[in-house]
Amino acid sequence: MTRTTPKLQPFSQECKDCxxxxxxxxxRCEKDELGxxxxxxxxxxxxxxxxxxxxxxxxxxxxxxxTGIATLSQTMEDGRRQMxxxxxxSDFAGRPGRETSAYDVTAATDLxxxxxxxxxxxxxxxxxxxxxxxxxxxxxxxxxxxxxxxLLLGRKTAREKIASLLCIIARRDAALQLRSSEGQLxxxxxxxxxxxxxxxxxxxxxxxxxxSALRREGLIVTEGKRQIxxxxxxxxxxxxxxxxxxxxxx
Amino acid sequence: MTRTTPKLQPFSQECKDCxxxxxxxxxRCEKDELGxxxxxxxxxxxxxxxxxxxxxxxxxxxxxxxTGIATLSQTMEDGRRQMxxxxxxSDFAGRPGRETSAYDVTAATDLxxxxxxxxxxxxxxxxxxxxxxxxxxxxxxxxxxxxxxxLLLGRKTAREKIASLLCIIARRDAALQLRSSEGQLxxxxxxxxxxxxxxxxxxxxxxxxxxSALRREGLIVTEGKRQIxxxxxxxxxxxxxxxxxxxxxx
DNA sequence: CATGTCGGTTGATCTGAATCAATGCGGTTG
DNA sequence: CAACCGCATTGATTCAGATCAACCGACATG
Numbered sequence: 001m002t003r004t005t006p007k008l009q010p011f012s013q014e015c016k017d018c019x020x021x022x023x024x025x026x027x028r029c030e031k032d033e034l035g036x037x038x039x040x041x042x043x044x045x046x047x048x049x050x051x052x053x054x055x056x057x058x059x060x061x062x063x064x065x066x067t068g069i070a071t072l073s074q075t076m077e078d079g080r081r082q083m084x085x086x087x088x089x090s091d092f093a094g095r096p097g098r099e100t101s102a103y104d105v106t107a108a109t110d111l112x113x114x115x116x117x118x119x120x121x122x123x124x125x126x127x128x129x130x131x132x133x134x135x136x137x138x139x140x141x142x143x144x145x146x147x148x149x150x151l152l153l154g155r156k157t158a159r160e161k162i163a164s165l166l167c168i169i170a171r172r173d174a175a176l177q178l179r180s181s182e183g184q185l186x187x188x189x190x191x192x193x194x195x196x197x198x199x200x201x202x203x204x205x206x207x208x209x210x211x212s213a214l215r216r217e218g219l220i221v222t223e224g225k226r227q228i229x230x231x232x233x234x235x236x237x238x239x240x241x242x243x244x245x246x247x248x249x250x
Numbered sequence: 251m252t253r254t255t256p257k258l259q260p261f262s263q264e265c266k267d268c269x270x271x272x273x274x275x276x277x278r279c280e281k282d283e284l285g286x287x288x289x290x291x292x293x294x295x296x297x298x299x300x301x302x303x304x305x306x307x308x309x310x311x312x313x314x315x316x317t318g319i320a321t322l323s324q325t326m327e328d329g330r331r332q333m334x335x336x337x338x339x340s341d342f343a344g345r346p347g348r349e350t351s352a353y354d355v356t357a358a359t360d361l362x363x364x365x366x367x368x369x370x371x372x373x374x375x376x377x378x379x380x381x382x383x384x385x386x387x388x389x390x391x392x393x394x395x396x397x398x399x400x401l402l403l404g405r406k407t408a409r410e411k412i413a414s415l416l417c418i419i420a421r422r423d424a425a426l427q428l429r430s431s432e433g434q435l436x437x438x439x440x441x442x443x444x445x446x447x448x449x450x451x452x453x454x455x456x457x458x459x460x461x462s463a464l465r466r467e468g469l470i471v472t473e474g475k476r477q478i479x480x481x482x483x484x485x486x487x488x489x490x491x492x493x494x495x496x497x498x499x500x
Numbered sequence: 501c502a503t504g505t506c507g508g509t510t511g512a513t514c515t516g517a518a519t520c521a522a523t524g525c526g527g528t529t530g
Numbered sequence: 531c532a533a534c535c536g537c538a539t540t541g542a543t544t545c546a547g548a549t550c551a552a553c554c555g556a557c558a559t560g
Contacts, residue, residue, distance in 0.1 A: 225526090475508075
């Protein structure tokens, strides 16, 4: 497990009951030492694997990811799970005008979220139209992403699904991070095989097999369990089944 | 093909070159006899099967469905298609701040859309915050629907997919229409087997087979090709794999 | 009337991914 | 150190749905 201490803002307090440094509510022991749950805006930190809220649970705040990755998932009665959202830093969670979460929200990596109480946030939206506009834009982007995702789930082969996911993560990483020399990309895969399988609508065995296949064919190189190197991004892109013009981002 | 003449508003003009009655641009012969393409708001009608816009094409208006059903689809280079949106009366198409369509928009049935030129619409959004708020709400609803759809595509069996689709359509129909006696539902299936297969991420043969299976088991009754009767909605709901509490709408 | 087309159904066969099961491996813990 | 755990890999087998192909009925067309 990669224990990445949040770098954006050093936490000012350390909980007495657990070693997690945090600003407001400790996700491990649920202490609210500073009484920040009463405030409009507060931060919460979570360890990789922890659940932020369960589907159906009360969630009287909206939040945005500060560092780390959160996932939204749906679960069927018999346990089949499908990821339906992947939240990266600056992404938004929660819906104004709804008091329970529709999805399980989980920390895929260590996670820091910036939370706003919902009621004041809604008031703010009314008084500051700019916020609503920005939120609309973000929601439309998410809808587009969801529709791309639907194509992946409905029509792509396992191999294409894996290649697509790797390209998505690589692209995003490259967008805000250093890239390695001469077009070759290196990044940390922030998802377990199981999380990947939930994203892609596959079993984890199939994910593992297809990763091995891509490795065998030299399309990707792995270093340890999580470091991925893509020697030739365009070659991998070929395997996604997507129109090749999607590469404008990189 | 069901030729349903739009009932909401009788059209005031008939094109000289084709038998379609229409208000503005004739979808068949592309004539703009009334010069309404210059106006801010206008209506367009389409026959079942016609394409409204192709992915990538210029689309300098936003629109809402007046009568009929439109679909949004994505196509891969090799022809695999996945439906990513199903627009029913009052649903909205097009994205402010983008001048080309990201998807193929197709009339699944005969269709009438109410179109607004994009530029004036965007201005209106700025001056009338209420419009933006409403649009945000609708977009959030669509995002939720897309996520439900992702669960269907990623994790449901063919049988569950079919049952889900039938329940979705039946529910919507029942919401605004007459229902038959004693809890039994009857409605017109507005999609071809092929359209259903594009919705569900299946082949049309599998759709046909599963429909036959449900018919054989008495979960649905068909009358002609398109009339569907659901003798026991709850029984069909059992087959969807969904939590049973989703039935609150009916 | 014969012909064609379109949407739909059904059958035979194939195959990609699921399932079941064993094994590996790095890190933590008693 | 051995034992164990969580995560990942790999193999053998099964099966749901895709693919290929034939056929049906309604309706339009020359």
